[in-house]
Amino acid sequence: MKRIPDCRWLLLALLLLNGPTQAQALASWNDSAPRQALQRFVAEVTQTDSPQFVPVAQRIAVFDNDGTLWSEQPAYFQVLFAFDEIRRMAPAHPQWKTTQPFQAVLENDQQALAAAGTDGLMKIIAATHTGMSSEDFAQRVRAWFDRARHPKSGKPYNEMIYQPMLELMDYLREQEFKVYIVSGGDSAFMRTFTEQVYGVPPEQVIGSAFVTEYRLVDGQPTLLRLARLARNDDGPGKPESIDAIIGRRPLLAFGNSDGDLQMLQWTAAGQGPRFMGLVHHTDARREWAYDRQSHVGRLDKALDEARQRGWTVVDMARDWTQVFAFDNPPKEPTR
Amino acid sequence: MKRIPDCRWLLLALLLLNGPTQAQALASWNDSAPRQALQRFVAEVTQTDSPQFVPVAQRIAVFDNDGTLWSEQPAYFQVLFAFDEIRRMAPAHPQWKTTQPFQAVLENDQQALAAAGTDGLMKIIAATHTGMSSEDFAQRVRAWFDRARHPKSGKPYNEMIYQPMLELMDYLREQEFKVYIVSGGDSAFMRTFTEQVYGVPPEQVIGSAFVTEYRLVDGQPTLLRLARLARNDDGPGKPESIDAIIGRRPLLAFGNSDGDLQMLQWTAAGQGPRFMGLVHHTDARREWAYDRQSHVGRLDKALDEARQRGWTVVDMARDWTQVFAFDNPPKEPTR
Numbered sequence: 001m002k003r004i005p006d007c008r009w010l011l012l013a014l015l016l017l018n019g020p021t022q023a024q025a026l027a028s029w030n031d032s033a034p035r036q037a038l039q040r041f042v043a044e045v046t047q048t049d050s051p052q053f054v055p056v057a058q059r060i061a062v063f064d065n066d067g068t069l070w071s072e073q074p075a076y077f078q079v080l081f082a083f084d085e086i087r088r089m090a091p092a093h094p095q096w097k098t099t100q101p102f103q104a105v106l107e108n109d110q111q112a113l114a115a116a117g118t119d120g121l122m123k124i125i126a127a128t129h130t131g132m133s134s135e136d137f138a139q140r141v142r143a144w145f146d147r148a149r150h151p152k153s154g155k156p157y158n159e160m161i162y163q164p165m166l167e168l169m170d171y172l173r174e175q176e177f178k179v180y181i182v183s184g185g186d187s188a189f190m191r192t193f194t195e196q197v198y199g200v201p202p203e204q205v206i207g208s209a210f211v212t213e214y215r216l217v218d219g220q221p222t223l224l225r226l227a228r229l230a231r232n233d234d235g236p237g238k239p240e241s242i243d244a245i246i247g248r249r250p251l252l253a254f255g256n257s258d259g260d261l262q263m264l265q266w267t268a269a270g271q272g273p274r275f276m277g278l279v280h281h282t283d284a285r286r287e288w289a290y291d292r293q294s295h296v297g298r299l300d301k302a303l304d305e306a307r308q309r310g311w312t313v314v315d316m317a318r319d320w321t322q323v324f325a326f327d328n329p330p331k332e333p334t335r
Numbered sequence: 336m337k338r339i340p341d342c343r344w345l346l347l348a349l350l351l352l353n354g355p356t357q358a359q360a361l362a363s364w365n366d367s368a369p370r371q372a373l374q375r376f377v378a379e380v381t382q383t384d385s386p387q388f389v390p391v392a393q394r395i396a397v398f399d400n401d402g403t404l405w406s407e408q409p410a411y412f413q414v415l416f417a418f419d420e421i422r423r424m425a426p427a428h429p430q431w432k433t434t435q436p437f438q439a440v441l442e443n444d445q446q447a448l449a450a451a452g453t454d455g456l457m458k459i460i461a462a463t464h465t466g467m468s469s470e471d472f473a474q475r476v477r478a479w480f481d482r483a484r485h486p487k488s489g490k491p492y493n494e495m496i497y498q499p500m501l502e503l504m505d506y507l508r509e510q511e512f513k514v515y516i517v518s519g520g521d522s523a524f525m526r527t528f529t530e531q532v533y534g535v536p537p538e539q540v541i542g543s544a545f546v547t548e549y550r551l552v553d554g555q556p557t558l559l560r561l562a563r564l565a566r567n568d569d570g571p572g573k574p575e576s577i578d579a580i581i582g583r584r585p586l587l588a589f590g591n592s593d594g595d596l597q598m599l600q601w602t603a604a605g606q607g608p609r610f611m612g613l614v615h616h617t618d619a620r621r622e623w624a625y626d627r628q629s630h631v632g633r634l635d636k637a638l639d640e641a642r643q644r645g646w647t648v649v650d651m652a653r654d655w656t657q658v659f660a661f662d663n664p665p666k667e668p669t670r
Contacts, residue, residue, distance in 0.1 A: 012644055057536055088356045118485050178538070191582045201431050202582030205511070209579050214571035221597070221604045223578045230579065235548035243469050244544050244565065245580055247526045247537030262549050262556070269556045 009122040024085045025171045028047060028164040034277070034314045038168065039288075041275045045251060046175045050272045056176045060250045062242060062263065063169070063206075065183035065190060067297040068279050070161040071150075073288045075296060076159050078185050079121070081144050085128035101128070126227040130210050134188055134223045141192040155326060158193045162279070163327075164320045169198060172252070180250075181203045182242060184234035184259055188225075207240050234259045239266035251275065263301040264311065276311035278302060283317040286327060301315040341343050360506045361587050363499040363657045370613070371648045373503065376610045381510045387608045391511045395585045396606040397577060397598065398504070399526060400518035400542075402591040402632040403659075404533060405496040406485075408623045410576075410631060413520050414456070416479050420463035437462070461562040461640060463543050468557045469523055476527040490661060493528045497589060498662075499616070500589075500656045504533060507587070515539045517577060518593055519569035541576050543568040569594045576602035586610065599646065611646035618652040621662060 029035040045054040052222050066072040079164035086105040088094070101120030104112035113120065129137065150160055171180050181190060187207035196201040209230045212223045233241050239262050242250065253260070253267035256279040264276045280299065281290050291299040306313050316323060346644060364370040380389040400405040413511050414630050421431070421440045431437035436455030439447035448455065464472065485495050516535050522542035529535040546560040546565045568576050572596050577585065588595070588602035589613040599611045615634065626634040641648050651658060 017618075057530075060538075096626060163496070185572070186580065187579065205582065212575050212578060214574050216600075216602070221601045223601075239549050239556065240547050240558060243547060244522065247522065256381065265551075266549070266558075267555045269494065286526075 025174070026164070026167050028167055028320055028323055030319050032154070032319050034312050034319050036226060036235065037312045038171075038275065038277075041252070041273060042171070042175050054251060055273065056252065057173075058248065059175070059246050060180065061169075061177045061252040062180045062182045062238075062246075062248060062250045062254070062267070064183055064255040064257070064260045064263070065181050066239075067281065068162075068254055068260070069181070070157075071164050071287060072297050073290070074151065076185070077160070077191050079125075080140065080157075081148070081189070082124050082128040084144060085140065085149060087122060107175040129189075130184060130225040130227040132225055133219050134212060137188055137225055138192050140188055153324075153326075155324075158197045159326060160324065161197060162320075163322050164326045165279075166198065166325075168254075169200070173199070177235060177252070178204065180206060180242075180246065182206045182233065182238050182263060183203070183219070183231070184208055184237075186210070193275070194331060204260060206245050208237075236262045238263035246317040248278050253277070253304070255279065257297040257299050258302045259297075264302065264306075268309065276306070276309075278306050278311060278313045280313050280315050282315050283320075285324060286319070288315060289317075352606045354494065354623070360509070361499070361502050363655055365654050367654050369647050369654050372647045372669035373392050373506075373610065373612075375634050376587070376608060377506070377510050380553050383480055384468070388432065389586060389607065393583065393586065394507075394510070394512040394583060395515065395583050395601070396504075396507050396587040397515045397517045397522075397581075397585045398500070399573075399590040399592070399598070400520055401596045402616065403497075403589055403595070404500050405492075406515070406622060407632050408625070412495070414460075416524070417463040419479060419483060420466050420475065421459060423487075424463070430579050459501075464521060464524075465560040465562040467560055469547060469560060472523055472560055475525050477525055480528060488659075488661075490659075493532045494661060495654075495659065496532060498657050498660045499649075500614075501533065501660075503589075504535070508534070512587070513539065515541060515577075515581065515608070517541045517568065517573050517598060519543055519567070519572075521545070541568060541613070542579050543572075571597045577601065588612070590634040590637070591616065592634050593637045594632075596640065599637065599641075601667055603644065603646070611641070611644075611647060613641050615648050617650045618658060620652070621658040622651060641663045 002249065016038050026035050026038065037224050040190045044050050045059065047053065055102050063069055065074050070077070074213045083105050086102055088095050090106055093102070096106060100112060101116035101123055103109070104116060105124060145156065145158055148157055149155065150157055153160065172179055179200055181194060181198070181204065183190060183206070186207055187209050190205050190207055193203040194205050195202065211228045211230045213226055231241060238260065242263065249270040250267045252275040254277040255264060255265050255306055267274050273327060278299065280303070281297070287289045290297070291303060303313070349391060361373065372445070377388045380394065382388065397660045398404055401411050418440050421437055424608070425441055435447060435522050436451035436458055439442070439451060440530055442461060449556050479492055480491065481564055483492055484490065485492055488495065502549040510641070514535055516529060516539065518525060520542045522540055522544050525540050525542055526537040529540050530537065542566045546561045548561055550557050565577060566572065573595065579600065580654050585602045587610040588598050589612040590599060595614060602609050602610050613634065615638070616623050616632070618624060625632070638648070
């Protein structure tokens, strides 16, 4: 039921919405090259008198999640969830005590875990992510978020998010961009927190996915998660998913690793202005510093390509006044 | 660039937006049971003082396409597109003159085509829908829409749409529903016209899909469509896709055939009020009349289940004052 609002109230609301927001946009970003590039780009595509103006419907922005919107150290948080689930589920699976790779998780045996490799990890993921309904899985993830704490910060995992990236998503939404997450993580895992934490609704979350099977269980429609990947949303899988699910080429794409390279290339290959950004983890003090040698979120080829092609590389230490909302911002901007 | 509008202009705009629209909602629907059920349901979930009020973010509506939003006789329009493409492409494929099922299409040999069955049809679909980039495919579909005409009406295919269903989608959007198409048709095929014709943007179109492969061709990122199905968005595939891509259960679902049954069941199984609707093709005069025996859009099990469970069945002849926008509406409502 729409009502016609009182005129003065409406004008006040518009003033409040437009006035202070502009001034506070990207408040945790230093006034260095990345913020300037973002603001220049957004002005270019949103100002109606700009030769590069882009209609609202085409303003699609895509963001990787792990290492781009939240941390991914000491390991992808979804993997830490899977390990915690193995421990929680162990009493019902006594054979896990003597079966790899489960034994390695239960004994915290890093060497055996490394030896189990990708196949071992996939077994752990399958045991904790499949063989249940989509609703049961979401409930388990939510319960985990409620109790789990990050090993370094002691904070709930969904506070390990980058305040400057939250501000960037807000800034884009104010300019009527539609903000998507396009991540290698499991869509169903991410959807339990993306709306509350990032303001990104479930239907704007694209991730890797397991095949689900529709079944009537006691007459009740159920979607059962099977241990078979429907989609691997990493590397070339990212533009493939964007084309399949969004059906439009993004105007702006942000990532942090080589797994985002093809998404950035696909974005860059569109006509007219496009914005390609990389978060470079350079801040061992407030977060972590890693790139070419890292096993998690390796940034090597994409860093070279970004520098060659003039994409924006965000140096966390230099370009952000704070990393997490729970940080105290430094008293003076670092430059 | 947001500007603060002049107050009087704004009030006028709000009056214009709210005033006449309410009166004209569902103008091509008779005041029979389906319209009343729709209006009752929408009021129930959108009025803020309703005990069944549903927040805007959760107002998801899903519509099948073929036979629900536009006609599907004498054959699915996408199949007619494929046949036309075979004819158009034939000069470059001389072997098709003597190879089934292509020969059957070129000679308009219905018997041979029927003998080729589903496998034959899939070969025709593969030859016309894959082996090219997603952009090239979209261009071919658009070119076809420009020149092709429906064999019965002589109208462009994208005018073979049901005016009452357009009004229903408008009515739902006015009530801040997010309207999706969930169809067995190819997403990329539908996306060439859904925005212009239905006001449904590409990212709200879910259909069957071929696997695409990201490749750099002469340094240009290209998404190549492969002859392998990634998703069959029919029957149980519909709730599976809805869960995978939207990640929420719809509030309202509309279909017209047994291929929509699981989508309706999945919708019905949600908590709180839900609306399940079927378009029943009963109008041989203005459109077609078919249901349980039809090879296209067979409506049998879903019709029984709808009647048992009290879902809304729209009788086209009885409940719609006009079918197509190009129809002359009858001088008096039929009841």
